[in-house]
Amino acid sequence: MQKHVPTLDIRRYETDRDGFVAELGAAYREYGFCGINGHGISPALIDDAYRVFQQFFALPLEAKQRYQIKGSGGARGYTAVGVETAKDSKYPDLKEFWHIGREIPRDSKYADVMPPNIWPSEIADFQRYGYGLFDALDRLGSRVLHALALHIDLPENYFDDKTNNGNSILRPIHYPPITQLDIPNVRAGAHEDINFITLLVGASAAGLEVLTREGDWLPITTTGDAIVVNIGDMLQRLSNHVYPSTTHRVTNPQGPDARKPRYSVPYFLHPNPDFLIETLPQCVTAENPNRYPEPILSHDYLMQRLREIKLI
Structure with a gap:
């Protein structure tokens, strides 16, 4: 039987909470990924955000590089x-x-590690739609975390005060057309995400693949309004691997599709910078002993990982 990552309707959280939480938890334990629909994020907001992001990436490189902040990672x-x-x-x-x-x-205790946003003056409404989508995905991420908390016997609102000032990131991505044959690079090499959870808007184009437990690459594409939500390494560590952070990649398309650009917009939901990632006792058993006896602050963990992927 062909495996596939399930898609669940988050409205069931209000109407069939126990069933939804059980199915969501099972999807994450197996795949580290799940599609979420019924989330209520306006298709018009998503379309408008994609439009302004595409307008920005279409600018000349010289214009875009004016917004590259040296030394900021x-x-x-x-x-x-x-x-x-x-x-x-x-x-x-x-x-x-x-x-x-x-x-x-800007007088927040986190201001030294969470710099102000900058906005491209060339693109009207970039800030309006870009931050509008950030905010909508942040709220959806909190709803997903409520269900994930319940699944491992935590209070529903366990994550609320640990992510309300999270160092979260909305990342519009442009994968340019591939014009060279036999290029060794790929659009996104096999990796795991750093954060608590990632919400991906726009997995409609082929390319995203997830590594299964059996070692096979499983393609993921979405239909309708589904948003792909996956576990990141910080939550894997906090949950002692009950919630696995699954390796995934974006492959290069073959044939004529290689000459088409690809766009996607992941939202990386992070905990507050001073959150201590310390294994949850609910996730430690005789069969699953504590893999991380040394706790680490989320900001220190983030910096360690950003060095590994050469952003700092």
């Missing part, structure tokens, strides 16, 4: 093609991207 603004490199990969990814972060008061 790409935390805000623009990062060009050929910079980010999957851990243990020889070749950088074939993608350029922009980072939008959480808006926080």
Whole structure:
């Protein structure tokens, strides 16, 4: 039987909570991925956000590079093609991207590690739709975390005060057309995400693949309004691998499709920078002893990982 990552309707959280939580938990334990529909994020907002992002990536390189902030690790603004490199990969990814972060008061205790956003003056409504999508995905991510908390016997709102100032990132990505044959680089090398959970808007184009437990690459594409949500390494660590952070990649298309651009917009939901990632006792058993006896602050973990993928 062909395996596939399930898609679940999050509205069932209100009407069939126990069933939804059980099915969601089972999907994440097996795949580390699940599609979520019925989320209520307006298709018009998604379309408008994609439109302004595509307008930005269509600007001349010189214009885009004005928004590249040296020494920031790409935390805000623009990062060009050929910079980010999957851990243990020889070749950088074939993608350029922009980072939008959480808006926080500049006198916040997190201001030194969460810089202000910058916005491209050339694109009208970039800020409106870009931050609108950030905010909508942040709220959806909190709803998914409510169900994930219940599945491992935590209070529903366990994550709320641990992510309300999370160093989360919306990352519009442009994978340019591939014009060279036999190029060793891929659009996104095999990797795991760093954060708690990732919400991906726009997995409609082929290319995203997930590595199954059996060692096979399983393609993921979505239909309708489904958003793909996957576990990141911070939540894998916190849950002692009850929730696995699954290796995934974006492959290069073959034939004429290689000459088409691809766009996607992941939202990386992070905990607050001073959150201590310490294994949850609910996730430690005789069969699954604590794999991480040494806790680590989420910001320190983030910096360690950004160095590995050559962003800092």
